[in-house]
Amino acid sequence: MAPLVQSSQPWVEKYRPKQVKDVAQQDEVVRVLTNTLETSNCPHMLFYGPPGTGKTTTALAICRQLFGPELYKDRVLELNASDERGISVVRTKIKNFAAFAVASKPRQGSYPCPPFKVIILDEADSMTEDAQNALRRTMETYSKVTRFFFICNYISRIIEPLASRCAKFRFKPLSEDIMITRVQHICQEEGLALEPEALSTLSSISQGDLRRAITYLQSAARLFGSSITSKDLISVSGEVVNSFFAACRSGNFDLANKEVNNVIAEGYPVSQMFSQLFEIVVGADDVSDEQKARICRKLGEADKRLVDGSDEYLQLLDVASSTIRAICNMQEEFS
Structure with missing residues (x-):
């Protein structure tokens, strides 16, 4: 059967729940936040838990239900902290947005329109410690006119002064x-x-x-x-990793770099790619034990750096270059 004509819109966005009550399997979080929406008494919030469990969806839904489509663009600032995580971003973009007071608006239909703005910091656990410390001072200074929503996978990487100022919500893995x-x-x-x-x-x-x-x-x-x-489905899930590994085995760095850029542009989770690449490398019959050991050691190092907040692009590129060296250099030694 011929493939369907697909919309260019990602289904992740197309089917993202628009209201907090529609978020799946996070009953305690939904119950508390529903009460928050009714009172419009919104604290700083910290959402943490595994990827793909509804953290970002919940933050966006709260903002839509608070402000409605007319005020949303003016009242909400969305930032991905893994891309914009330095202290300069806190001192400029975040501070400038937080400093502006907003006029009080009467309730419009089902939208409370409270007199504050919201800054959503996705992947906040990727922010440097200096940036988090600077952010703490910004939160204190502008708490009357701005609320912060932090989204992260690892709550342990959020400094205590920030975490203690937030209502914490843990998101469970989906059944x-x-x-x-x-x-x-x-x-x-x-x-x-x-x-x-x-x-x-x-x-x-x-x-x-x-x-x-x-x-x-x-x-x-x-x-x-x-x-x-x-x-x-198995073919799709492994296709990107297989293409990446094939590019590395070719010995062509430009080709490998192209695959790295494709992975990042498409938003594939690099940590999961490392797990799949490990299985491919270990199962490869035409890769020697010493080559496998070198590649797997680099995968372990890169995965640890990701956990510590390193940039996904740089770590994947480092794995690519190390894989090329491990395979091609050793082949030259024995040729």
């Missing part, structure tokens, strides 16, 4: 039942036929990350059309 229900809804809306075994496979390869599951599903629909099998 297989919840993921299957959401995926089935998308399949129905998009006219896809997914085999029962494929549903289980999708849940397994996405490891509780609903965002990843939806991305795999859309990629499979683009490549294989409306009827999708387990084999199709």
Whole structure:
């Protein structure tokens, strides 16, 4: 069957819940935040937990329900702290936005329109400690007119003075039942036929990350059309890693760099790529044990740096260059 004509809009955005009550399997978080919306008494907030469990969705939904479409652009600043995580960003962009007072607006329909702004800092655990310390002073100075929503995977990497000023919300990994229900809804809306075994496979390869599951599903629909099998999904999940490894084995750094740029541009999780690359390398029959050891050691080092907040692009590029050296240099030694 010919592939469906797909919209250019990512399904992750198309099917992102618009209201807090629609966020899946975070009952305690939803209950508390629903009360917050009713009173409009909104504290600084810290959302933490595994990727793809609804943290960013919840933060965006709160802002939409507080301000509505007319005030949203003026009242909400969204920043990805992994890209803009230095102290200069805190001193300029964040401080300038936080400093402006906003006029009090009467309630408009179902939107409370409270007299403050919101700054959403996604991947806040990637911010440097100096930037977090500077941010603490900004929070104290402008607390009457600005609220901060921090989103992170690792709460331990948020300094205590920041964390203690926030209401904390832990997001749990999504169960297989919840993921299957959401995926089935998308399949129905998009006219896809997914085999029962494929549903289980999708849940397994996405490891509780609903965002990843939806991305795999859309990629499979683009490549294989409306009827999708387990084999199709496995192919999609490993395609990027296989292309990356093939580019490294070619010995062409420019080709490997192109694959790295593609991974970053498409938003694939680099930490998961390292896990898949490890399995490919260990299972490769034409790679020597010494080559495998060198590559796996670099994967471990790069993964540790990611946990410590390093840039994904640089770490993936470092793995690429090390893999090229491990494979090509040793082949030259024995040729």
